[in-house]
Amino acid sequence: MHGPSASEIELSPDDLEEVVAADEPASFLQAAAQARSATTLTGTHRVVVPPAERASVRLPAPTSLLPDGVKWAARDGEGPLVSLLRARAITADLREDVVSRLRALLELAYGHLDEGRPADAFREAQNAARTTAHGPAAHALLRMLEGKRDRKDEQLAHVEHLVAHGAPHLRADFLAEKGRILEAKNGANAASAQAFGEALELDAEHAGALYGREASLFANGQWAELEAHLGKLAELASPQAAAWLHVERAVLLDRRMGKADEARAAMDQALALDPGTGPVRSAAIDHAFRHRDDARVALLLEREADLESDPVRAARLELDAALSWMHAKDSARAEHLLSRAHARAPSSAVVDARVAAELVRVLSAAGKHKEALRVRKSVLAHAASDGAELFALRALASTAELAGQPDEALAALERARVLEGEDSTLLADLDRLLLTSGQHQARSAMWLRESARVEGDGRKARALLVAAEAAAAAGKPGDAAKHLHSAWVIQPGGPGIFDAMAERLAGSKDSPAAKA
Structure with missing residues (x-):
């Protein structure tokens, strides 16, 4: 008793039998546990002792479930629920009821698991499996327990039993599990690929079997089968996923099977499904580049x-x-x-x-030099720095010369000389253009400016000498004589200066004394 107002009800073994009328979904135990008044415990349950407040339910003793003459031995550490389940299993065994015995042993095994005794649970699950040749539930429990013990051969035996005797709608799951165990045991192999294939025959969209078969075929180098498998996957997938599966097919056909034409067709299928930018198009470009197409x-x-x-x-x-x-x-x-x-x-x-x-x-x-010149001009317009402008001016001058536009070439080179006055190649290009275009007066003026700009007697005398030559070619003998005389004054013994002076005097109408 728990006080003056509480009562205790002891249930008999008959009250534990699972005989419930069709219109009575609640069991007696539930009704007793939830009772709050005397009325709740009357009627079909045949309870006549009304509790004052709430009835306290006490489980029957295990011996009350056993037939007369059967001995009972309590076990240390065994909870009351497991004791009752063990007594129930003994009773079912004595009745030779296979179904009741199988169920009682399985419930006893789960009871041991709940109390943290996996070894006892494994023993009772084995006993349950021995009761009948068709015990999927027992083998499923054994498969789980064997997995914790890492005994793959035993796991495989239980899964094969489940494949043979389990429900048809679960066979694909068990076949996929069989393939996974075979892979865990010996690595991906033909046997695991076959198991996954059998699962796919039952359920073409089984995710585990699809992945497992792909991995097995790849590991075994079964390229033709893998290519066909990827094709089936593509039929099941969304357009974007199917596109990438066709890319993988193309890679297999090209690099593993040497079928470049079929690989290209697979790439075309992928592009048809995913025509935008992204990895599919990149893969197609890589394939074409690899074949130098x-x-x-x-x-x-x-x-x-x-x-x-x-x-x-x-x-x-x-x-x-x-x-x-x-x-x-x-x-x-x-x-x-x-x-x-x-x-x-x-x-x-x-x-x-x-x-x-x-x-x-x-x-x-x-031969479209004028169009090329327009391109050069547009590049010059977008030059962002002096260096870029100098490069563009050089290129423009070269193209303008090819286009027959020497004035534009000269203008570009003169602008380049402003940016980089010390570049002797620019001066040489300008001199060549002025000479070839017959602009001798402009050439003379350029070299005269150069003589004023540079430092050093030798460089000044050289510039004046070229200016004199250009002035003479321009029909300006007076200017030529003046420039030549200036060069002579700066560097009388400079290279070419004495010869130029002698040549000029030899051709002049001056007196022999002057020539001397």
């Missing part, structure tokens, strides 16, 4: 440039596509793409410079 690389890059929203990246893609067309000997398409990329300037300094250089090269090779 420049035209296909160019087409793929050109299409990607059309899809690209970033102008900087689009210009880079058009440049790459144009270079591929040039390798494929299609200069017309290369020129078209380079013109598109050039129209995007300014984008990236490196890309813009390379685009302009390649476009000028293509135009010059086609």
Whole structure:
């Protein structure tokens, strides 16, 4: 008793039998435990002792479940629930009821697990499995317990039993589990691949079997089977996932099976499913590049440039596509793409410079020097530094000379001389252009300015000597004589000065004394 107002009800073994009427879903134990009044415990439960407040339910003794004459031995550390379950198992064994015995032993095994005795649970699960040849529940429990003990052969035996005798809708799961155990035992092999394949025959979308079969086929080098498997996966997947599966098929066909044409067809399937920018298109480009298919690389890059929203990246893609067309000997398409990329300037300094250089090269090779000159001028307009402007001016002068525009070439070189006055190559180019274009007076003036700018008698005398030569060619003998005399004054023994003076005097109408 728990006080003056509480009562205790002892239940008989008959009250524990699971005989519940169809219209009585609650068991007697539940009704007794939840009782709050005398009315609750009357009626079909045949209870006539009304509790004052709440009844305290006490489990029957295990011996009350046993037939007369059967001995009972309590075990240390065994809880009351496990004791009752053990007594129930003994009773079921005496009745020779296979189903009741199987159920009682399984419940006893789970009771041992709840109380932290896995060895006892394993023993009772084995006893349950021995009661009948068709005991999936017992073998499932044994499979779980064997897994904790890392005994793969025993696990495999239990799973094979489940495959043979389990419910049909669970066979795919057990076959996938069989394949996993085989892989854990011996690594991926043909047997594990077969188990996963049998699971897929029952459930074509079984996730574990799909992954397991792919891994097994790859590990065993069964490339043809793996390629077919990936094709089936692609049929089940979403468009983006299917596209990448076709990429993996293409890699297998190309690198493992040597079927380049079929690999290209697989890449085309992937692009049809995922035509945008991303890893699928990158894989297709890599495949084409690997086979040195420049035209296909160019087409793929050109299409990607059309899809690209970033102008900087689009210009880079058009440049790459144009270079591929040039390798494929299609200069017309290369020129078209380079013109598109050039129209995007300014984008990236490196890309813009390379685009302009390649476009000028293509135009010059086609004899379109005036178009090339326009490209050079646009590059000059976007020059962001003195160094970039100097480089653009040099290139413009060279292209202008090819286009038959010496004045523009001279103007570019003169501007370059302003930026870099110490560059002797610019002076040499200017001198050559003035000489070839017959602008001797301008040439004389340039060298006269150079003589005033430079330091050192030798350099000054040399500049004046060239100025005198240019003035003479321009029909200005007086200026030529003056410049030559100045050079003689600065450096009488300078290289070429004495010879020039002697040549001039020899051809003059002066007196012999003057010549002497």
